[in-house]
Amino acid sequence: MTSSVLSKWTCLLLAAAMTTAVASPAAAGKDDDTLNIAWEASIPTLDFYFLSIDEGYSVAQSVCDALVFRDPATQEIKPLLASAWEWSAPKQLDMTLRSDVKFHDGESFDADDVVYTLKWASDPATGVSGQYMVDWIAGVEKLGPDRIRITTKDDNKAVLDQLAAGVPIYPEHYHGKVGTEGFSRQPICSGPYKVESAEAGSSITLVRNEDYFEGSPKGKPAVGKVVIRSVQDANTRIAELMTGKIDWIYQLTADQAEKMKSLPGIRIEQVLGTRIAYLMFNPVNPPENSPVKDPKVRQAIAHAIDRDSLVNHLVRGVSVRLDTFCQPVMTGCIDKVFDYPYDVEAARKLLAEAGYAEGFDLDIFAYRDRHVTEALIGDLQKVGIRANLNYMQYSSLDENWKQGRLPIAHQTWAGHGLMDAGNHLSSHYLAPDSITTDERIKDLVREGNAGATQEARDEAYGKALALLAEGAYWVPLYIVTDSFAMSDQLTFAPSTDGIVRFYTAQWN
CATH class of the missing domain: 3.40.190.10 (Periplasmic binding protein-like II)
Known part of the structure; x- marks a missing residue:
């Protein structure tokens, strides 16, 4: 952790200590039966x-x-x-x-x-x-x-x-x-x-x-009441929880969750959810002359990412490495299809074969977990890819992706509560903004969706996933640890599917 981050934490801890006697976390929320929450996301429409x-x-x-x-x-x-x-x-x-x-x-x-x-x-x-x-x-x-x-x-x-x-x-x-x-x-x-x-x-x-x-x-x-605010700065969300202005936050980093465990009046809960993290390429509709159109470049990037180090030393929590393109607990998700071990020399060789022996400049886009994207950029630099981070709200990232302005994005996906791999595969490979034109993959997803038995569905999805790995359309990274911090006066069971069900919350 950098000294600047440490100093911010020191200030937050001191502020919490000074205000403990005045306002314990979430006291106001319970007193007026109002659950105050804050998250980073901005919701532009309620249709x-x-x-x-x-x-x-x-x-x-x-x-x-x-x-x-x-x-x-x-x-x-x-x-x-x-x-x-x-x-x-x-x-x-x-x-x-x-x-x-x-x-x-x-x-x-x-x-x-x-x-x-x-x-x-x-x-x-x-x-x-x-x-x-x-x-x-x-x-x-x-x-x-x-x-x-x-x-x-x-x-x-x-x-x-x-x-x-x-x-x-x-x-x-x-x-x-x-x-x-x-x-x-x-x-x-x-x-x-x-x-x-x-x-x-x-x-x-x-x-x-x-x-x-x-x-x-x-x-x-x-x-009785739930007040939701968009607060994009993580340190501000944490400070407001510590001082009792809000009652619940989520999407904590491992460092944040670890430090908050010792704070009085706050409870930390962590679960291994359905959300997966990955790098996704746009070889179908990328910016003009983008290197990611070349499968060798995508394969090189896959070899360049040290996924084990990412999980064990940065992400931590209860996260595990991901080796497929869906959450393995989902019906129809076949595991262990992605076999691109961390290998800097193999990555450099593939880049040279693709005509990029000296590397290239690349814009990488993300909407959450900035610290993870920055680590990915560090890995890419080791093989000569000079990546520049563009960080934005998801709505902007999604729109730019569909317009063909993004060559590669660090994304996550929780499935919106859908526990079937067919939904996940359909959303990415049968949608108008599909990241592949390989009709074999699309036909296999359709075959799996219509399979008469689960065995038939598994076989079709397994073949589709193998082709996705062969073309390196994604780099699966890890299954996300969902970390929640809340007032200890609140009972709010953490969800594993990315959906926050406010109606299940209650005061202690």
């Missing part, structure tokens, strides 16, 4: 179909309900807005809906809302961010006031996963009238919390939905 970050999905899970719910503890799919369902034909899902649900404005939920939402979201002209969540929908029809039928384009085995994770149901009478712009200013859904106020990209205030229906697997919230 949740146009968000692709976990923080957006987290707010959506608390404000909106979907047709079904995946229990994060058991991974079981449970009824939510739909009380029952059956496959009436191979590509035909019939669902019975609850009749006791009301939206936040008091209007009743029924089949018209489901038909409207799914037709609107799955229309390519709508342009939702998570296309792979809805592009399997061929049609939706109303069978009665509380019954609907969804027709799929193929025999998709992950339909219920997708409906649970990223398909909130909107009220037709409201969203159909105000559109995305109006909905983003004042969302109305049926979830356990209502949006009381929001400032785009800055803050969101949620209040408990006192009329939330009985029997929801989410349960009724114990905390």
Whole structure:
């Protein structure tokens, strides 16, 4: 740790010591039943179909309900807005809906809302961010006031996963009238919390939905109000937790978590989640004359990264090295397909064969874990690649990626609560901004998605993953340690899938 970082920590510790007698962490939050949290991310819209970050999905899970719910503890799919369902034909899902649900404005939920939402979201002209969540929908029809039928384009085995994770149901009478712009200013859904106020990209205030229906697997919230702020500086977030201004933060580095363990009134929790970290290349639509178009350059970069040192000495926590392109606990994720050991000489040789014996300049982009990106840049420098860091909010990184302005990015992915490798592979290789034009990979992902048995799906995904490794489209790095810091007056079980479920929090 550098001396400047140490001095910042010293100041924070002194500040905490001086204020302990005045305000213990989160005392104000418990006293007025307000959970104050801060995270780095900025949420630009509250029309949740146009968000692709976990923080957006987290707010959506608390404000909106979907047709079904995946229990994060058991991974079981449970009824939510739909009380029952059956496959009436191979590509035909019939669902019975609850009749006791009301939206936040008091209007009743029924089949018209489901038909409207799914037709609107799955229309390519709508342009939702998570296309792979809805592009399997061929049609939706109303069978009665509380019954609907969804027709799929193929025999998709992950339909219920997708409906649970990223398909909130909107009220037709409201969203159909105000559109995305109006909905983003004042969302109305049926979830356990209502949006009381929001400032785009800055803050969101949620209040408990006192009329939330009985029997929801989410349960009724114990905390009355949640205030979420975007605070981009990590040291500021830590200082506010230490002085009691906020009650909960996450995405701590190993050094931060270790130092905070000794602070009074603060509890640290760490879990090995579903989030994976990786370098991703853009060989399909990169800036003009980008070296990453050449597979030998990508393979050289793969050999240049000392992944073991990264995990053991920098990332630490409970993280482990990743050797595939998905989280191994996901259904259909085949492990140990990436075999590029750390080898500086092999990297230099591949660069020379590609015509870059003297190395080259490269812009590398990232939106979180700056210290990790800086370590990656150090490894690249050892083989002659002079990398320059461009650090930005995820929304900017995502837009620039799609526009072909980024050759390589340090990214992470938690799957938005989806525990099926097919969703992960589809989002990266079947989407319009896919990072490969290799039709073999795309066909294998489609084959896996439609596989009649899990064995058939595993075989297809395994072949796709092997081709991805051969072309070095990614450099998988590690499975991320999710580190949380909170007031010891708060009980808030850490999630492993990147989704923060505010409705599960309670005061001690």
